[in-house]
Amino acid sequence: MASVSANTTTTDDVDVKSSDLASHNTELNGDKSEYSKEKYHDGEISLQDFMLPEDDHINIPDDAFDPNNSSIPVIDLYNPNRNLLLCQMIQAAESLGFFFVTNHGICADLIQRLRNHLCRFFNLPMDVKLKARRGLSPGMCGFVPGSPVFLASRWWAESLQLDWDETRMRNVLLGIFPVDAEFQEFRPKVWAYQTTFRKQLPTGGERGTMRFNFYPTCPCSDKVWGLIAHRDPCMLTILQQDSVGGLQIQTNGQWLGVATVPFSLVVNVGDMLKAMSNGRFQSMLHRVVTNSSKQRLSMAYFCNTTSDAMIGVAPALITKDRPAEYRPFGYAEYSCMPFHPSDLTSIHEYRPHRLDSYKIMPTDSVSE
Template sequence: MNPVATKAFMQETSNDLIQPSTLARGLSDNYSGLRPEVVKSKLLRGATSGLSEFIWPKDQWPSVPHDDFHLAQELPCVDLSDFRTGDAEQRQKTAEVLAKTFSEWGFVLVTNHGVSAEIIKRMQNQALKFFEMPLEQKEKGVVPSSSKYEGFGYGVESGFYYAGKPWIDRFQCRWSPACEIREPMEKVFCPSDAEEFINTIEVYNSRLDKLARKILELCAIGLGIAEDTFTKPFGGTAGDCIARMNYYPPCPLSSLTLGLGAHTDPNLLTILSQCEVGGLQVLRNDTWISVQPKPDMLIVNIGDTFEAWTNGRFRSVEHRAVVNESAARLSMVYFASPPMKAAIEIPGQLITANDPLKFRPSFTWEEYKGHLLQRHAAGNGVKMSKQWLLKPASSSASEDGNRQRF
């Protein structure tokens, strides 16, 4: 869109479209209308219609630009090289620093994490190759609702309901207990390109599997409990994990919309890498902080399940994605969760007189996941989801009956 057209549209938007009745309509991100890539293709031809659906309530407009990094140095960084060398004393120190960071921030930058820059770059290149394909080609990776892979593929719904449509294009696949990337990619790419993509994501996520396990072990050490406390329920498997690629096209409404609304992650751990374009923002003391991209670092954050598992010692913190008018942003996300039916029991050492029980003493990821699906299907917001994890654990017979359906 040329500057004159943009200015005219912004004036039209401010005069006619930003009305309380419009902004409070609680649209979900199920893309029943246009996805960002479709809107983007229209923008390139000078059209402005359809953009009003992406305008969010005024109180959620981004107050901090995507590239305002003046507070970024406050996001802690932990060097994992000492853990990898096997030095017991340094390993203990690293574990304590990591646990302290997750307790205070819920987010951390990690370096010397064991995933080479070459592997990360290769994954980024493959992701860009996918998103830059023609829309009709990418849509071959859409998974029909009748498929056993429902909830995965191209243009997938997140299941979260926000106050407006997020400006995001994405692809998601189940990584474990079985990788389900092959079927959709073989429909999108030619055979040789499909194999290259599949091989790349398998190598990349295999490294993240190992990193997630190391972080879980470090967290236990840092909390002063048995090293295998958070890995033992996995039973030697990778658990229930998801790989997602997010693409945020340039957006002419960057000051009025979001790439992804404020939320906490429901899972155990999230590991993210992003391109050189900023966009991730973390809520710290009621202030949004833009996380400056660093090529050699990965971002790790705590999910609701891990906050509950540690009886609140670690924090699952709100974060969001903002967009900009000039540059596309890419992020790759690995969501680690325990096996569906594995018992998640709060360690007794983390329940004391000073830290009494705050969460359900025992639950499964399957139960919590079922609750999430139920609430979001009913149109409830993302910020209230983890209330289910809080004490008391007792619930009505009807709620228990509903959970058993998932």
């Protein structure tokens, strides 16, 4: 049976073929191939260019939450009953694919100081932030003035992505901050936060990726999306969000606003874990709406496999009553599939889940 490597590599940044990008960009945008805050800052595009058609306008505002987060489990990791914790996480992964964890061991002071530094960074002038643009140095480190996956997507967002290499991370930050007292504090705070996941997660390894997402205030928050609906292609995503609402998930065909739980982490299942669990764990659609009066900041850690790993259903989960739902496939093959953001058509008409391409039909067979 094919297996998955325990190491990790770049995540959530889908490797899209340039030919696919060009054709989809032309289909959607005509002669426009990039919707980014850089283009907006330079006056090449306007706020209206980020707006979606009227039928796609936001029908659930950023402050509309599920009452008491009743649908999203909050799991207290301080509970000494480890079997109970495991059962709670499995149940949450199977039913919704999302859950909160509290008492996770990351100091609230570290989180708050890191947020403060990131707010300072994202509020710098655009030309300063672009000194650390992704692509200026090796690896996936750097600032992205729009969607880090597909710049033709109309994301009202910016991001700073840092990988597992401390030297690359330091060089990116040096492109923005002088070697002053604040920089000396910022760099170790970022490294400490990322190292927590690298040490604790069995699939975290040395190559987990951090992405800090920033959603500026938007004058037309009912017409512009922060992040279009999508599923994460990675194993797991672990998100720390501030007190500003905006994250929404789809469950039972309905969109649900996710209220914030102070200093908690939001954990969600990605496509790779859904395949490995034989479809038991759910990789759910989620999105981010914008806010007309408040900036929003989130910190995401992506756990994934190496690009040469083979993904397959865990043998223990294949039974006579529940045969394998997915054939083995390479992660590189999966990540190179043409990427179709849901907003290439309508946000109400989602393209088939990419993972469905690997589903085993009743007439198929798979070797174990």
